[in-house]
Amino acid sequence: MIESVSLSDFRNYSSFSADFSPGLNIIRGQNAQGKTNLLEALHLLASARSFRSARDRDMLRFGAEGGFVRGVVVLPDGRRSELEARLFARKRRESFRNGAKLRRASDFTGTLSAVLFTPEDLELVRGGAETRRRMLDLCISQLRPRYAGALSDFNRLYAHKNRILRDFRENPSLLPPLRDFNAGLSETGAALIYYRAAFILKLRERARAVHLECSGSAEELSLTYKTVRGVDAENPDRRTILDAILTRQEELYDAELSSGQCLVGAQRDDVEITINGVAARNFASQGQARTAALSMKFAERDLMSEDTGRAPLLLLDDVLSELDAARRAYVLERIGGGQAFITCCEPIEAESLSGARLLEIDGGSLVSCISTFPAEP
Numbered sequence: 001m002i003e004s005v006s007l008s009d010f011r012n013y014s015s016f017s018a019d020f021s022p023g024l025n026i027i028r029g030q031n032a033q034g035k036t037n038l039l040e041a042l043h044l045l046a047s048a049r050s051f052r053s054a055r056d057r058d059m060l061r062f063g064a065e066g067g068f069v070r071g072v073v074v075l076p077d078g079r080r081s082e083l084e085a086r087l088f089a090r091k092r093r094e095s096f097r098n099g100a101k102l103r104r105a106s107d108f109t110g111t112l113s114a115v116l117f118t119p120e121d122l123e124l125v126r127g128g129a130e131t132r133r134r135m136l137d138l139c140i141s142q143l144r145p146r147y148a149g150a151l152s153d154f155n156r157l158y159a160h161k162n163r164i165l166r167d168f169r170e171n172p173s174l175l176p177p178l179r180d181f182n183a184g185l186s187e188t189g190a191a192l193i194y195y196r197a198a199f200i201l202k203l204r205e206r207a208r209a210v211h212l213e214c215s216g217s218a219e220e221l222s223l224t225y226k227t228v229r230g231v232d233a234e235n236p237d238r239r240t241i242l243d244a245i246l247t248r249q250e251e252l253y254d255a256e257l258s259s260g261q262c263l264v265g266a267q268r269d270d271v272e273i274t275i276n277g278v279a280a281r282n283f284a285s286q287g288q289a290r291t292a293a294l295s296m297k298f299a300e301r302d303l304m305s306e307d308t309g310r311a312p313l314l315l316l317d318d319v320l321s322e323l324d325a326a327r328r329a330y331v332l333e334r335i336g337g338g339q340a341f342i343t344c345c346e347p348i349e350a351e352s353l354s355g356a357r358l359l360e361i362d363g364g365s366l367v368s369c370i371s372t373f374p375a376e377p
Contacts, residue, residue, distance in 0.1 A: 001074050001339040002042060002112060002313065009060055009067030010087070011037035012364035021357035021371070022074075024335060027343045029361035035343040038361065039116070039315045042341065045071045045083045046114035046313060047138060048095065048107075057089045065089045073112050076310050081111055113142045113312035115301040117294060117319055124296060125280045125289040129270035136196050136271070139300050143307055147195045154188040157181055158267055165260045182249050189266040190242040193227050196269060197236035199303075200225040206299035214291050214330045221280075221292055224272040228264060291327055294319065298334060311338025318343055 007016040012034045027035045036052075040059070043051055050059055060067050070084040084096040085108070095102040097111065116138075123131040141148035161181045168175045204223040211221035225233040230244035248264045256263050273280040273292060280292055305311045314335055319342060320328050335342065342348075360367040 002045065003072045003074050003080070005038075005041060005045075005072075006070045007038075007041055007067070009064035010041055010069055011059060011061060013037065014061060014364065016364065016366060018359060018366055018369060020339070020341075022339055024356035025339070025341045026348065026356050026358045027341060027361055028345070028347075028358060029343075029367075030345055033361050034364045035361050036118070036317050037364075039118075039317050039341060039343065041069045042071070042313060043114055043116050043315055044069050044085055045073075045108070046112040047142060048085070048109055049138075051116055051118065051138075056087045056093050059087055060089055071112075075111075083108060083111060109142055109145060109148060113304055113308065113310075114315055115139070115297055115304065115312050116315040116317070117297045118317040119321075121293045121297070122286075122289050124293045125273055125284055127281075129268070132271040132273075133267075133269055135296070135300075136199065136269075139304070140195050140199055142312070143199075143304060144195060147192070150188045150191040150195075154185065154192060154266060157184045157188060158262065158265070161185060161262055165256060165262065168257075182253075185262075185265055186242055186245045186249065189228075189245055190238055192266040193231060193241050193245075193269065194236050194238045196266070197225055197227070197231070197233045197241075200233070200271060201236075202303055203296065203299050206302050207295045210298045210302075210334075211292065211295035214295055214327055216326065219275050219288065219291070220277075221295055222274045222277070223296075224274075226270040226272055227266070228268075287323060287327070290323060294331065301338075305338070314338060314340040316340065316342040318345075320344065320348070 001022050002020060004017065004019045007013040010016075016038075027038055029035050040050055040052055043049075044059075050056075053059060066086065066088045068084055068086045070082065073081045073083060075081055082096075082098050086094040086096070088094075095104070095108055097108070102108065121135075124135055137147075137151055141151065161178070164174045164178050164181065168178075200223055207223060208221050211219060227233055228241075228245050228248055230247060231241050245264060252263045275284055275288055275292060278284075280289065284292065301312055301314055316331075316335065319331060323331065332348070358368075358370040360369075
């Protein structure tokens with residue numbers, strides 16, 4: 001769990017600090033006051049990345065040259081660990097654990113883990129394949145540090161290969177190394193696909209069960225992993241995955257040169273989502289899409305808890321809007337069992353919230369913090 005957090009020049013927070021409950025924390029305030037910014041800071045400490053921006057300077061308060069996010073984490077054995085991300089407008093981020101500078105920001109991962117839901121996660125159901133790949137990458141990177149390393153290597157090789165395919169006609173000297181880049185992409189891509197396939201097999205069963213509960217057994221959710229032709233995603237084996245990628249690369253070598261695009265690899269993976277056998281991307285209602293996305297997130301939390309033996313932070317941003325009363329009640333009941341943060345604009349009426357900590361946010365400031373949050377009358 002995260003015991004406390006301190007922010008300096010982060011988003012709309014000039015200076016901020018707060019202590020948290022080990023259970024439920026409700027962050028309440030009107031729109032554009034900083035509720036989501038606070039969740040972003042917590043997510044940054046867990047995953048070493050923002051879920052809203054790829055650039056550190058975008059996380060800084062307007063006009064600031066630098067800032068930080070610092071958090072005190074209580075480890076399973078009771079010890080405390082301090083994580084700090086120092087952000088700069090004109091240079092790379094610096095990351096620290098207990099005052100010691102880390103070589104890479106990704107070295108943060110493993111101390112704290114988190115599962116996040118935002119309104120944008122409706123794109124898990126309605127959006128393109130990139131959104132679903134990003135969900136897989138964020139979760140698996142927290143569970144398997146080697147995956148994070150393979151993903152970084154894959155992205156670097158993929159960028160180089162794209163440059164070759166784009167520019168080799170004007171600069172033929174770029175072409176000879178192409179097969180070497182293909183070999184590297186095959187190795188790293190096989191690792192990504194192996195981890196993704198194994199993860200989806202577990203996520204599918206758990207998400208199906210959660211979705212049945214949330215929908216009152218009225219709807220059945222199904223997830224199917226789509227990857228390189230020839231890969232058996234139901235029985236992932238790293239050697240056969242590599243062989244399938246190498247085969248497809250040879251088959252499409254000339255096509256890649258002609259099109260100038262990378263046509264084979266983990267960068268094209270997707271997860272097909274259906275509800276009662278119908279493609280959710282095209283036919284799910286707003287409420288169904290939100291329920292499906294939430295089911296995947298709760299399933300993700302369950303899998304991370306089982307794998308690590310401890311529940312990850314649950315970060316829920318505006319999760320209750322557009323859910324009917326029954327599904328809203330289910331969500332509020334299920335957020336127990338670990339530390340959770342939920343943002344809202346209006347009072348939440350539920351007896352189960354008695355004992356939660358309520359943080360009122362206004363204009364990037366903590367207006368009040370009530371340790372024992374009684375149920376709304």
